[in-house]
Amino acid sequence: MMALHVESVSKTLGAFSLHDISFDVKEGEYFVILGPTGAGKTIVLETIAGIHTPDMGTICWDGEDITHAEPRERNIGVVYQDYMLFPHLTVEENIGFGLRQKKMARERIREAVEKTAGLLGIPHLLSRYPVTLSGGEQQRVALARALILEPRVLLLDEPMNALDSAMRERMRKELARIHRLTGTTVIQITHHFEDVFALADRVAIMNNGTIVQVGEPAEVFWHPKDTFVAEFLGIGNLIKGVARRAGSLIEIGAEGGVSIVAASGDEGDVVATLHAEDVIVSKAPFASSARNCLPGTVTELVPSGSTIKIVIDVGFPLVALLTRESCRELEIAPDSRVYATFKASAVHVIPVNGK
Template sequence: MLRIESLTTSLGDFSVRDISLEVRDNEYFVILGPTGAGKSVLIETIAGIHFPSSGRIVLDGRDVTRTAPWSRPVGMVYQDYMLFPHLDVGENIAFGLRQRRVPAARRREQVIEICGLLEIDHLLGRSPGSLSGGEQQRVALARALVLEPKVLLLDEPLSALDGPTRERMRAELSRVRRLTGTAVLHITHHFEDVFALADRIAIMRDGRIVQVGETGDVFLHPADRFVAEFLGIGNIIRGRSERFGSVVRITTTSGVTFSAASGTLGEVVATFHAEDVILSGAPFASSARNCLEGEVLGVVPCGSTIQVRLDVGFPLTALLTRESCHDLALSPGVRIFATFKASAVHLIPVGS
């Protein structure tokens, strides 16, 4: 297990501050955050490239805070692969083993073994410059995994790949984690990586961790408005909540009310996903407490789905299939009813 305790690292005017988190054995842990949040500084500190000004890094019960990078049981893969152009694939993969003075015969065995696992045996004699992006990424992954690290550190490893290659590499990372049992700490800004790979996630902002949790829980229950906006939650509404029977009633600044299954009272920000909104030409019987009439402001194609923007007394967004949008004949100016459950609404106290 990797444990980070109150870690602070300063580089010039920027710092990652008071970071505490754990990556469990065999866990796939993803750190998300906007550009400049400090994700790379954090992962490079764990790797030993930077030394922290305070705090500890503990790996399998061993304090490695001041341990040299090559003596830490971690492997690292960068976005740009960082393969040595003057070495062939086999020599690149064996580089760390040579640094550790592993005997030549054993080096060859380990290189062949990891190349078999990643299905890149046929690349062994090639030069890095002759490889595709996906092949270079597999070689960089092999170079990290051949050292049998306790934790694999991945710094935006899929960002330079095209869509289809990135999808294949996600499947490869999942397979490798399953076969090797290696814990993975992966930093990214692609939500697709999170949904495909992560057991738990952390959100970073301005050098701090602002939320940690299981993937589904963080997306459904953002800790604050920044997290909700960063995760792209479709509906974020300011209002005031008060007790109303078994639920709370939120009154928006425009005076429109809706319900939430929450105990949070006072000034709040209500969030719910566009996918949780059902549109219909007339109210219909359901268990959902919220049904608001409004006007379509815009219809925006988003791949296989359609984003519908409404005015229900406050801006509201729904996400529909193309078929549903066609059946409802939605276009700007059409009157429509928006229905959503009180349980779909998450409330964040203002000031959180």
């Protein structure tokens, strides 16, 4: 069942504009909007919340048009990246603030605060003030303040942006747990793709005020719609060439007179995408059913944690990703002669006019 329906929403704020934004969010879904800084993600969230009114388009909840409804009438919770806690109020008072605004009885507020604080694992913080809390603790308080109002949708604006990598990983697990327990519909914006795989049921990719692709995380990651999505998601190889049909396959003439084969795709000018982890590196031709096996020379090794990015000149730069152990076993070094092998099905073809 679709809970939120955004249809052809456009909004101009100063020099920036949203253009024809359309997407649906299912009830109980964790929906992530991903894009670079300045793509317009926060403006989309604030328009859903009612802070901005669209110049064009409609926003509906369960079939009810809420495009022009006041923010307080929408029952939408918002958690910003700076958390916006009241410094002069205790954690207990911060969490219960919205219920006090609704004139709820004091005892009922206390019960609701204790229940919500327990869900977030912060009952021991109730008497403290925000300035004494860590970033992760402040985030939990901000989430509790939003969740206690039982919003029909929870909007999260870069909720982990201020956290270090270790804390971000813990908070991803916490958000997944809270979503599983509450079943609240969540829309989160982020520029970290790790958030998508950890949390999202579906993802929308934004660029320059527009949504360029919507789908399940694996679908978007393995089949980017255009070169912006491929580059933004950090897909290791974008190979320009000219494609022509070769029987049931697509043959792509790339730089250096090298041809690669794809399982499917359009003919003409294309960009072929290939994930670095799909490239097998060997010192001799690799015996497999893979249709692509290219000889080349290692030009660069770039360590990254437990893996090493290998750049191979095969007529054009081709990137592979190996573990440190594999590099040692293969004795990979600059100027090493190697073979790069990958399946035709691993090559995704994007028409150049699909930019």
